[in-house]
Amino acid sequence: MSESRALSDVLDRLEAAVDGDEITVQEIIERLGRKSFASVMLIFSLISTSPASAIPGVTAVVAAITFLLAAQIILGRDHLWLPGLITRRRLSTDKLCKGIGWLRRPVHFVERFLKTRLAFLFHRPWFYLPLVLIMALTLLMPFMELVPTSGSIASAVIALFAAGLLTRDGALVVASMLLLLGVPLAIWKFGFS
Known part of the structure; x- marks a missing residue:
């Protein structure tokens, strides 16, 4: 997969999986591939960043x-596993397709700047730090549904990290970690101003 089309290819695969009025999380995973940790992380975080995040509970599921x-990447698993409670969850294909359409323009913009760099960040022990920080962020995300847009901000940080992981672009990983530090401030500003 070329870096210049890596993110669009993931959106294309998801769009090709859409059939009928609803799609399960399991069907999305099967379409993206059980070894595609970065693709699955990217898609679900993008869903939670897009207008599809208006679906109640999406932020918590993401x-x-x-x-x-992230836990399975740290443990070195080669196939992803998710419990049935999550994989059986259904998403509206109409809202999903609208979300994919909404994401196309920003994804095309980002792809112009992608390249392999700072590759040492994808090797142990450096790789553990962003994964642990992302896991810590996810523990707060279910509560973010109470503050409008805060879940989308957190999901955007995760999407940036996943895009870096997928394309081996360490600059995106660094950017996601810097933005992660700003998430509490952004939530405070947008949620309580």
């Missing part, structure tokens, strides 16, 4: 999926 994915 948080659970991301937490489990």
Whole structure:
């Protein structure tokens, strides 16, 4: 997969999986591939960043999926596993397709700047730090549904990290970690101003 199309390819695969009025989390995972930790993390965080995040409970589901994915990456698993409680969850394909359409323009913009760099960040022990920080963020995300847009901000940080992981672009990983530090401030500003 070329870096210049890596993110669009993931959106294309998800769009190709859409059939009928609803799609399960399991069907999305099967379409993206059980070894595609970064693709699955990217798609679900993008869903929670897009207008599809208006679906009640999406932020909490994305948080659970991301937490489990990050934990499995740390443990060195080669196939992802999610509990049936999550994989049986259904999403509206109409809202999902609208979300994919909404994401196309920003994804195309980001792809212009992608390249492999700071590759040492994808090796142990450096790789553990962003994964642990992402896991900590996911523990707060279910509560973020109480503050409008805060779940989308957290999901955008995760999407940036997943995009870096997928394309081996360490600069995106660094950017996601810097933005992660700003999440509490952004939630305070947007949620309580």
